[in-house]
Amino acid sequence: MNLYKLDDSTTTGIPTIDSQHKELFDRVNNLLMALTLAKGNEEVGNTVNFLESYIKVHLSTEEDFMIKNNYLGYSPHKVAHAVFTNNVFKLKKEFQERGATSNLAIAVKDLIGDWFMNHIKTTDMKYVPFLKDKIK
Numbered sequence: 001m002n003l004y005k006l007d008d009s010t011t012t013g014i015p016t017i018d019s020q021h022k023e024l025f026d027r028v029n030n031l032l033m034a035l036t037l038a039k040g041n042e043e044v045g046n047t048v049n050f051l052e053s054y055i056k057v058h059l060s061t062e063e064d065f066m067i068k069n070n071y072l073g074y075s076p077h078k079v080a081h082a083v084f085t086n087n088v089f090k091l092k093k094e095f096q097e098r099g100a101t102s103n104l105a106i107a108v109k110d111l112i113g114d115w116f117m118n119h120i121k122t123t124d125m126k127y128v129p130f131l132k133d134k135i136k
């Protein structure tokens with residue numbers, strides 16, 4: 001099983017953001033491992049909820065930084081976050097309707113892991129030159 005790993009291409013250099021990104025992928029990886037090890041619905045459900053709650057924390061942290069520092073790219077970034085929030089909703093729906101299946105593992109990768117990795121590399125990296133020296 002391929003787990004997610006962050007590298008230079010996903011490092012913003014902003015400590016708060018980088019540690020939150022790491023925590024988020026740790027939770028994605030934990031969910032993938034729970035599915036690979038065929039853990040029961042209850043345990044998988046807990047990891048889905050654990051991931052979902054952290055995604056909310058992270059997106060609002062980033063949005064607060066952007067608002068407080070008058071980042072001009074805020075609006076399109078917020079739209080991207082809304083897409084991601086909808087992906088989380090789809091993931092939960094998949095779990096609620098079909099449980100801990102291989103389809104759920106595919107959804108975790110497509111809707112959450114791959115999507116978010118790409119988001120960091122493209123959309124997040126755009127704010128780095130602007131926000132890097134303004135936040136810790």
Ligand SMILES: [Fe+2]
Pocket residue numbers: 062077081119123124
């Ligand atoms: Fe973002």
